Amino acid sequence: xxxxxxxxxxxxxxxxxxxxxxxxxxxxxxxxxxxxxxxxxxxxxxxxxxxxxxxxxxxxxxxxxxxxxxxxxxxxxxxxxxxxxxxxxxxxxxxxxxxxxxxxxxxxxxxxxxxxxxxxxxxxxxxxxxxxxxxxxxxxxxxxxxxxxxxxxxxxxxxxxxxxxxxxxxxxxxxxxxxxxxxxxxxxxxxxxxxxxxxxxxxxxxxxxxxxxxxxxxxxxxxxxxxxxxxxxxxxxxxxxxxxxxxxxxxxxxxxxxxxxxxxxxxxxxxxxxxxxxxxxxxxxxxxxxx
Numbered sequence: 001x002x003x004x005x006x007x008x009x010x011x012x013x014x015x016x017x018x019x020x021x022x023x024x025x026x027x028x029x030x031x032x033x034x035x036x037x038x039x040x041x042x043x044x045x046x047x048x049x050x051x052x053x054x055x056x057x058x059x060x061x062x063x064x065x066x067x068x069x070x071x072x073x074x075x076x077x078x079x080x081x082x083x084x085x086x087x088x089x090x091x092x093x094x095x096x097x098x099x100x101x102x103x104x105x106x107x108x109x110x111x112x113x114x115x116x117x118x119x120x121x122x123x124x125x126x127x128x129x130x131x132x133x134x135x136x137x138x139x140x141x142x143x144x145x146x147x148x149x150x151x152x153x154x155x156x157x158x159x160x161x162x163x164x165x166x167x168x169x170x171x172x173x174x175x176x177x178x179x180x181x182x183x184x185x186x187x188x189x190x191x192x193x194x195x196x197x198x199x200x201x202x203x204x205x206x207x208x209x210x211x212x213x214x215x216x217x218x219x220x221x222x223x224x225x226x227x228x229x230x231x232x233x234x235x236x237x238x239x240x241x242x243x244x245x246x247x248x249x250x251x252x253x254x255x256x257x258x259x260x261x262x263x264x265x266x267x268x269x270x271x272x273x274x275x276x277x278x279x280x281x282x283x284x285x286x287x288x289x290x291x
Contacts, residue, residue, distance in 0.1 A: 021129035026095035028122025036115035039170035039182030041163035043139035063093035124192025
């Protein structure tokens with residue numbers, strides 16, 4: 001019974017976060033994109049084209065388009081995928097319509113640069129919230145997935161083609177300045193999405209070449225409680241066989257790692273590089289100690 005309650009609470013929480021993400025997305029559109037006349041990609045971009053040429057309300061077009069894409073995804077991609085997009089399919093147009101009626105002509109700022117920046121941040125943050133839960137925003141996310149499944153076309157390639165086509169369609173009737181700010185908007189939400197998706201998972205990769213790698217190995221394990229991998233190598237000049245210590249640490253552990261190396265081998269050769277994300281024991285899951 002407790003397990004069922006936990007699953008129910010988890011599901012309700014996930015749905016609440018997805019709705020909040022869609023509300024944030026709708027806020028970015030209503031407060032920054034629509035008042036400033038900026039162009040954008042995705043379903044909203046197609047809705048702006050339909051609104052210009054057919055005077056169709058953006059929220060109404062998004063609702064119909066999302067439902068069509070949902071049905072298409074259900075038949076082509078399966079029930080599991082469809083369930084992950086159902087909440088967004090219904091929530092986004094509902095939130096968009098609600099905010100349009102509530103705002104009723106209110107303009108937060110007329111500065112197009114601010115609209116591009118804050119609109120991009122809102123959209124990028126909302127997409128990151130939804131994607132990190134393993135859900136989908138539906139709409140224009142679905143055609144690239146279908147093309148990938150049926151024709152093997154990479155999702156990123158088809159997404160860029162679709163977004164460029166949608167942006168080009170809006171450039172035909174938008175001011176040149178608004179078009180440039182719209183491109184900036186797309187860049188901002190792309191960068192925001194990328195940064196937030198990897199937030200908290202970034203780590204530092206350390207590679208150490210030492211005269212006594214065994215001493216360093218023991219010190220790192222005992223003093224830092226971090227795993228170490230020994231990579232066998234040979235020096236290029238003298239041809240001496242040695243082991244390279246390979247270790248992943250969090251940025252805040254870097255000072256402690258440097259102190260251990262200075263204590264054990266001040267002449268050690270160290271290479272530091274950034275790992276954008278790390279998954280596995282000790283990072284994305286609990287450590288497993290083997291006696």
